[in-house]
Amino acid sequence: MIIYGHGVSPFVQRCFVVADMKGQFDAMTLALVPDGLHSDAHKAANPLGKIPYLEMADGSVLVESAAIAAYLDMVLDGPPLAGDSAEDRARVQMMAALVDGYFGRGFERLWPGRADEETVQRVVSDDMQKAMDALEHFASDTGFLVGNALTLADAALIPWLFHLRVFGKKVGLPDFGDRPKLAAWQANMSKQDVAKGAFERASTALRDMG
Amino acid sequence: MKLYGSNLSPFVERCIITLDVKGALDQVEHLQPEGGMHSAAHFAQNPMGKIPYLILDDGTLLIESQAIAEYFDAIFGGPTLLPDDPLERAKVQMLCRLYDTHIIRGFAPPLMALIWQRKDDAAIANAIEKDIPKAFDDLEYFIGDQGRAVGDAWTLADAALTPMLFQLEAFIKPFGIGDFGDRPKLNRWKDAVLAADIGKNAMQRMGAVLEKMMAARARAAEAAQ
Ligand SMILES: N[C@@H](CCC(=O)N[C@@H](CS)C(=O)NCC(=O)O)C(=O)O
Ligand SMILES: N[C@@H](CCC(=O)N[C@@H](CS)C(=O)NCC(=O)O)C(=O)O
Numbered sequence: 001m002i003i004y005g006h007g008v009s010p011f012v013q014r015c016f017v018v019a020d021m022k023g024q025f026d027a028m029t030l031a032l033v034p035d036g037l038h039s040d041a042h043k044a045a046n047p048l049g050k051i052p053y054l055e056m057a058d059g060s061v062l063v064e065s066a067a068i069a070a071y072l073d074m075v076l077d078g079p080p081l082a083g084d085s086a087e088d089r090a091r092v093q094m095m096a097a098l099v100d101g102y103f104g105r106g107f108e109r110l111w112p113g114r115a116d117e118e119t120v121q122r123v124v125s126d127d128m129q130k131a132m133d134a135l136e137h138f139a140s141d142t143g144f145l146v147g148n149a150l151t152l153a154d155a156a157l158i159p160w161l162f163h164l165r166v167f168g169k170k171v172g173l174p175d176f177g178d179r180p181k182l183a184a185w186q187a188n189m190s191k192q193d194v195a196k197g198a199f200e201r202a203s204t205a206l207r208d209m210g
Numbered sequence: 211m212k213l214y215g216s217n218l219s220p221f222v223e224r225c226i227i228t229l230d231v232k233g234a235l236d237q238v239e240h241l242q243p244e245g246g247m248h249s250a251a252h253f254a255q256n257p258m259g260k261i262p263y264l265i266l267d268d269g270t271l272l273i274e275s276q277a278i279a280e281y282f283d284a285i286f287g288g289p290t291l292l293p294d295d296p297l298e299r300a301k302v303q304m305l306c307r308l309y310d311t312h313i314i315r316g317f318a319p320p321l322m323a324l325i326w327q328r329k330d331d332a333a334i335a336n337a338i339e340k341d342i343p344k345a346f347d348d349l350e351y352f353i354g355d356q357g358r359a360v361g362d363a364w365t366l367a368d369a370a371l372t373p374m375l376f377q378l379e380a381f382i383k384p385f386g387i388g389d390f391g392d393r394p395k396l397n398r399w400k401d402a403v404l405a406a407d408i409g410k411n412a413m414q415r416m417g418a419v420l421e422k423m424m425a426a427r428a429r430a431a432e433a434a435q
Binding site: 063067 | 257258266270272273274276277278280281284285296297299300301303304307308310311312347348351352
């Protein structure tokens, strides 16, 4: 399957983290958007002009990394990542929604060139604190976001570890701060191959951008 | 279990429509945050200060409408709103996300003005001229053409998108966009949803809350004079 996008994008990396968690990393190939971001070819395939997107055999296009991640979890062999019970599944989705809706949405404004200095400082001291508090409140204290194993919730947050280290650090937000559950999560992830792999791929992709 | 929040919230209504399709409206108690939105009691129940939130019988708190709707779909009988086929299922989840990321951001300025009484003319103009037409174009590309948002049976995508029909009529129309214009798939979907009881019930529930809100506002304005 071909995922269109770029290795620095946390939403693109999430798809590869899922494939990696399933033990199916090689089932996926990353391709740059034909003729570049926002080209006619890009808009014809995905009018949102976003990455990642997945072109399906029936000609349809899947967008939104959360939907792509859930799809890969269903079609690739390997351990199930969506949670076992109905309640666990709800927790996994809730955590992923908090990562997307609060953490990611805030962090996007910390990328270079996205916002003025004043906005950046406000996002760091308000929005991101609130986002991290929400994750801390609802996370498990097991070193995983939900339960005792890797899930789609971890796949949503893992790519952001690279962004904290590289872009967060520059604006005074290198990690999750004084939040015990998230600190335990980060410590656990630093030992997981899927997280190390994501970090390395993003580093390489950023270096290649020059 | 108890579900909290007003039907005027599209995220609350997504959960309610899900229950309605499953025939499970009477399985969940539907309440408003004690003391109103953002009261101390509301924050004590849900530290995010948002609606909807679901409190299970053992006290467990679940938030995020999509997580709650999928939870309802999993635990109650009746028709299932998530197709078994992985690709169909992914399309459903994708359309739900498109409401959450695109539609609601386009709709936000008019909603802020009419519901929360915070009016930003520049933001409204931008929404009407750019963001809403673009969001509709994007939705037109991704939505299905067999009567429902994906395929021909109710799914969570219909539950997520149906509140948009009420919002369009009540909140966007006063600023100049009252329908989907020349977008055939969206028009076909809208006609089919509004012809069905599930769609009519949703419009009726949201309309009743809006009417109550407007009446309370009118009374408050009168009292202030
Ligand atoms: N909600 C989307 C977000 C995708 C997204 O924002 N991708 C960025 C790259 S990190 C993008 O495509 N930016 C290009 C643009 O917005 O024009 C998802 O989860 O897939
Ligand atoms: N992503 C959330 C969005 C919930 C949301 O934004 N709810 C609004 C009402 S429509 C709210 O509670 N706003 C109050 C606030 O933001 O404090 C969900 O799907 O449940």
